Amino acid sequence: MMEDIRELLGGFSIGDFFPSMEFIHSLTGMKSRLEHTFRRFDDLFNVILREHQEENKATELHKYLVDVLLDIQKNGCGEMPLTRDNVKAIILDMFAAGTDTTFITLDWGMTELVINQKAMERAQAEVRSVLGERKSVQETDLPHLPYLKAVIKEIFRLHPPAPVLGPRESMEDVTIDGYSIPAKTRFFVNAWSIGRDPESWVDPQSFRPERFLNENSNIDFKGQDFELIPFGAGRRSCPAIAFGTASVELALAQLLHSFDWELHHGTQPKDLDMTEVFGITMHRIANLTVVAKPHFS
Incomplete structure (x- = not known):
């Protein structure tokens, strides 16, 4: 997955320079590949978030990064809601x-x-x-x-x-x-x-x-x-x-x-x-x- 995202982010995208020609990505398969990679990452992140929400093993003294982010999302954090x-x-x-x-x-x-x-x-x-x-x-x-x-x-x-x-x-x-x-x-x-x-x-x-x-x-x-x-x-x-x-x-x-x-x-x-x-x-x-x-x- 990381290899795919590196290649996609580092590759040439004609739509970035000529927005009217972005439709070409549908013809070349670039759009479907982007969407497929996005879905794979999104599924992975959903699994990670679900595991942290269900297990809830973190204590106040020892939290993982994801636990802290979920706390901020749930309880808010002043001017920086997530x-x-x-x-x-x-x-x-x-x-x-x-x-x-x-x-x-x-x-x-x-x-x-x-x-x-x-x-x-x-x-x-x-x-x-x-x-x-x-x-x-x-x-x-x-x-x-x-x-x-x-x-x-x-x-x-x-x-x-x-x-x-x-x-x-x-x-x-x-x-x-x-x-x-x-x-x-x-x-x-x-x-x-x-x-x-x-x-x-x-x-x-x-x-x-x-x-x-x-x-x-x-x-x-x-x-x-x-x-x-x-x-x-x-x-x-x-x-x-x-x-x-x-x-x-x-x-x-x-x-x-x-x-x-x-x-x-x-x-x-x-x-x-x-x-x-x-x-x-x-x-x-x-x-x-x-x-x-x-x-x-």
């Missing part, structure tokens, strides 16, 4: 934006690290020196992992989960570098290309986390440094930067701490297919197959 469709939309955001992008970042990150063993070894040594014999990574450990944070910045630079950010629209007439852009113009920001621009980055095609400890140590992805904008910038930037970053940092640190990783026997780094899948988010076209050896006996 309908059932609103609740479904937030759940879809968590599936599409909150989990898919995290997986993409971890997938590309582990791929780059198994290819670049020196970076893998340095990241593992840092995590293990901070945690010692403790088996679980905690949020309080993250500020003490500067190299891991540099690795994640480099992953975001080379492989932004959403390579072309959500569409923008100019609010007023503006001229940029001699180009006149009228108000109400739709445009797209290519974060993938920006992250590989040789005018901004030294050796931009190489995976070098050290760049964020040296010449680019002050660059971050919070939307203030336009060389690195995987989450966008300005008022249309991703509202879950903190959530997404913590999710990736915790998961990657745990993977590096708990296991030693290597490519499957007989596979060389040059054998890995680094082709990117077409869609609104940027998966690898091939699955990553690696050998995980437990670090703790």
Whole structure:
């Protein structure tokens, strides 16, 4: 289902640009495919909501996100009332934006690290020196992992989960570098290309986390440094930067701490297919197959 929605959202829709030609979607099968995907997601969300409403196992001290949303829908929340469709939309955001992008970042990150063993070894040594014999990574450990944070910045630079950010629209007439852009113009920001621009980055095609400890140590992805904008910038930037970053940092640190990783026997780094899948988010076209050896006996 996630593969379908990625392809549909990332594909070309002639009706977006020429509304009078939207009927073509009925002829090509696009409309029926959209409706089918919508119904599948809607059925899934109905099941999720029904389970939470029937079981009602959550306590006041421990509630799941869906429980909180249902409480707001039922009891109201001042100026922010929620309908059932609103609740479904937030759940879809968590599936599409909150989990898919995290997986993409971890997938590309582990791929780059198994290819670049020196970076893998340095990241593992840092995590293990901070945690010692403790088996679980905690949020309080993250500020003490500067190299891991540099690795994640480099992953975001080379492989932004959403390579072309959500569409923008100019609010007023503006001229940029001699180009006149009228108000109400739709445009797209290519974060993938920006992250590989040789005018901004030294050796931009190489995976070098050290760049964020040296010449680019002050660059971050919070939307203030336009060389690195995987989450966008300005008022249309991703509202879950903190959530997404913590999710990736915790998961990657745990993977590096708990296991030693290597490519499957007989596979060389040059054998890995680094082709990117077409869609609104940027998966690898091939699955990553690696050998995980437990670090703790």
